[in-house]
Amino acid sequence: MIRVAVNGYGTIGKRVADAVTLQPDMELVGVAKTRPNHEAETAVRKGYPLYAAIEDRVHLFEEAGIELAGTVEELVEAADVVVDACPSGIGAENKAMYEAYDTPALYQGGESADLVDVSFNARGNYDEAEGADHVRVVSCNTTGLSRLLAPVEEAYGVEKARVTLVRRGGDPGQTGRGPINDILPNPVTLPSHHGPDVNTIFPDLDIDTLGMKVPATLMHTHSVNVTLEDAPDAADEVRDLLAEESRLFLIPERHDIDGAGKLKEYAYDIGRPRGDLWENCIWEESVSIEGDDLYLFQAIHQESDVVPENVDAIRAVLGEADRGESMARTDETMGVGL
Numbered sequence: 001m002i003r004v005a006v007n008g009y010g011t012i013g014k015r016v017a018d019a020v021t022l023q024p025d026m027e028l029v030g031v032a033k034t035r036p037n038h039e040a041e042t043a044v045r046k047g048y049p050l051y052a053a054i055e056d057r058v059h060l061f062e063e064a065g066i067e068l069a070g071t072v073e074e075l076v077e078a079a080d081v082v083v084d085a086c087p088s089g090i091g092a093e094n095k096a097m098y099e100a101y102d103t104p105a106l107y108q109g110g111e112s113a114d115l116v117d118v119s120f121n122a123r124g125n126y127d128e129a130e131g132a133d134h135v136r137v138v139s140c141n142t143t144g145l146s147r148l149l150a151p152v153e154e155a156y157g158v159e160k161a162r163v164t165l166v167r168r169g170g171d172p173g174q175t176g177r178g179p180i181n182d183i184l185p186n187p188v189t190l191p192s193h194h195g196p197d198v199n200t201i202f203p204d205l206d207i208d209t210l211g212m213k214v215p216a217t218l219m220h221t222h223s224v225n226v227t228l229e230d231a232p233d234a235a236d237e238v239r240d241l242l243a244e245e246s247r248l249f250l251i252p253e254r255h256d257i258d259g260a261g262k263l264k265e266y267a268y269d270i271g272r273p274r275g276d277l278w279e280n281c282i283w284e285e286s287v288s289i290e291g292d293d294l295y296l297f298q299a300i301h302q303e304s305d306v307v308p309e310n311v312d313a314i315r316a317v318l319g320e321a322d323r324g325e326s327m328a329r330t331d332e333t334m335g336v337g338l
């Protein structure tokens with residue numbers, strides 16, 4: 001059994017912890033939190049051993065009547081691998097602690113690529129993570145782009161990809177984020193950081209990205225244009241190619257899903273935990289071929305698409321399964337694939 005610790009139990013951390021408990025080859029040693037808020041209480045209710053991320057704050061948990069299993073250093077020492085899901089920049093501060101206990105660490109997309117040995121996407125570069133001590137699971141948007149571009153590159157060759165990312169202003173719980181009434185080119189200058197981030201997975205891929213931010217919390221939406229080296233005659237061929245990928249969901253036209261609101265409604269209706277959509281959601285009828293150019297729209301659920309990737313990264317780092325085995329096991333246990 002792979003003993004997994006989760007340090008940082010927020011939007012990403014709590015989802016990764018739940019996914020780890022579903023894996024037959026993994027055991028969740030515990031989760032670390034800074035504050036005794038509702039998420040701390042829920043972790044305890046789920047039976048997850050809870051550790052204090054900051055020693056000086058142990059008394060806050062005691063005052064709140066929340067029982068602790070220990071401190072984060074004890075958790076890191078007891079684990080074979082730690083998933084750091086702390087806010088951007090805190091992972092970098094934690095690196096020395098993981099090194100002190102010789103525990104391999106996975107970080108999230110908010111950390112700099114320079115912090116780690118390898119940036120990771122299961123479909124894109126699974127094998128490169130084997131044996132690495134510090135691995136970064138790339139951001140929600142980079143995960144969405146990597147999953148899409150990997151099969152397209154393999155089948156047709158990518159001459160150039162151009163993507164405009166219409167990004168949600170914040171997650172539903174991030175009440176302090178915005179904009180609340182604006183449409184922002186963000187950043188105003190090219191490229192947005194997403195293109196260079198995709199190049200941490202596919203160094204040779206030619207990609208330009210532009211970013212915008214809008215007053216929405218549900219999902220991101222990508223407008224994708226890929227000039228292909230060897231374009232197929234018909235868009236149906238591309239649809240068939242994408243439909244074979246378990247982490248790409250082709251939204252059928254008959255579903256009458258016109259945006260992120262109905263996508264989330266669908267996720268709740270089919271009983272997805274937290275209304276999560278782990279797959280890229282690609283509008284089937286948007287997939288078009290014009291000469292050498294492929295066009296499509298996809299929506300990305302920022303809070304959850306990186307979760308199966310974290311599970312795979314755990315196995316990749318420890319060399320416990322090859323890409324196909326790991327992705328299949330993760331998909332089956334979590335129920336990924338629509």
Ligand code: NAD
Pocket residue numbers: 007008009010011012013032033034035053054085086087088089090108109110111138139140171302303306
């Ligand atoms: P979050 O704020 O929801 O959760 C972070 C958690 O870490 C919080 O519970 C916070 O209290 C806790 N924390 C803060 N300092 C800590 C410390 N020193 N030790 C332990 N825990 C600490 O953040 P998030 O959205 O889950 O983001 C985490 C990482 O995942 C970031 O790198 C982010 O860029 C990345 N990411 C976020 C999203 C998203 O849309 N939310 C998507 C993909 C990747």
